[in-house]
Amino acid sequence: MLGEYILNISSEPNFVHLTVLVQISDIHIGSLYDALVFDKIDEGILPQFELARIELQRLNCRELIVLPGNHDYRHTGYLLFKKFFPTSQIYDMGDVVLMTLHTARPDRDEGEVGYRQLLWMEKAIEKFEGQQKKIIVAMHHHLIGIPDTGTDKIIILDAGDTLRVCLDSHVDLVLCGHKHRPWVWNLGSLQIAYAGTASSSRFRGFFQNTYNIIDIKKNNLSVKLKIVGGKSFPLSDLVSKYKPFLNT
Numbered sequence: 001m002l003g004e005y006i007l008n009i010s011s012e013p014n015f016v017h018l019t020v021l022v023q024i025s026d027i028h029i030g031s032l033y034d035a036l037v038f039d040k041i042d043e044g045i046l047p048q049f050e051l052a053r054i055e056l057q058r059l060n061c062r063e064l065i066v067l068p069g070n071h072d073y074r075h076t077g078y079l080l081f082k083k084f085f086p087t088s089q090i091y092d093m094g095d096v097v098l099m100t101l102h103t104a105r106p107d108r109d110e111g112e113v114g115y116r117q118l119l120w121m122e123k124a125i126e127k128f129e130g131q132q133k134k135i136i137v138a139m140h141h142h143l144i145g146i147p148d149t150g151t152d153k154i155i156i157l158d159a160g161d162t163l164r165v166c167l168d169s170h171v172d173l174v175l176c177g178h179k180h181r182p183w184v185w186n187l188g189s190l191q192i193a194y195a196g197t198a199s200s201s202r203f204r205g206f207f208q209n210t211y212n213i214i215d216i217k218k219n220n221l222s223v224k225l226k227i228v229g230g231k232s233f234p235l236s237d238l239v240s241k242y243k244p245f246l247n248t
Helices: 046-056 074-084 115-126 159-168 235-240
Strands: 002-011 018-023 036-039 063-067 090-092 096-100 134-138 173-176 183-187 190-194 210-217 220-227 232-234
Touching (some): 063 096, 096 115, 173 210, 183 235, 190 220, 220 235, 232 235
Parallel strands (some): 096 134, 134 173, 173 190
Antiparallel strands (some): 002 018, 002 036, 002 063, 018 210, 090 096, 220 232
């Protein structure tokens, strides 16, 4: 299963500048089978990485950004990940800057950003101050909790420190995956968007395969949920129509 994939689909050169990112999460190659892709592999073994690379090469996009999830780092998969999916941590796309934080740790389900990455992120964002760029941060694990995800260790261990840095640095959007539950929180100027699973049958709360589409147009940012093979709608609609109990 690969952690998170982000696809930079388009940037229209004429008239209206439009950047489109697609967040694909938790495809779990190996069990059934993130563009931004998280948790691509299921057990972190070589045949799964080989298959994941072949499948991801089929995606037609300007840029493919791959982040590791907790499953990718199992069985020393963290060594294979670097070989199969070398990535940068900063992607300057003109009107938007995407920064990636690696939260996966070898053979652990819980995640952590860590002091060094947080310090790096603060200093990196400072370099774009005054440039009127949207700042997006992507990680696999949850920054803060969301409904229907149980009591596992799903939130990064240093969530408080990471949230403080995001707010103090005026981050516009944080992208998360991990528990297969699409959701979004709005914390003032900061949005935190969570992707469901694009191909696994292990759903939580929303029982269809989905991915997220992020549009950045004229300095406006919007997040839509896209049902695989179906319709799309604002991710915030899913939250406003949420029912904690099924009707019986």
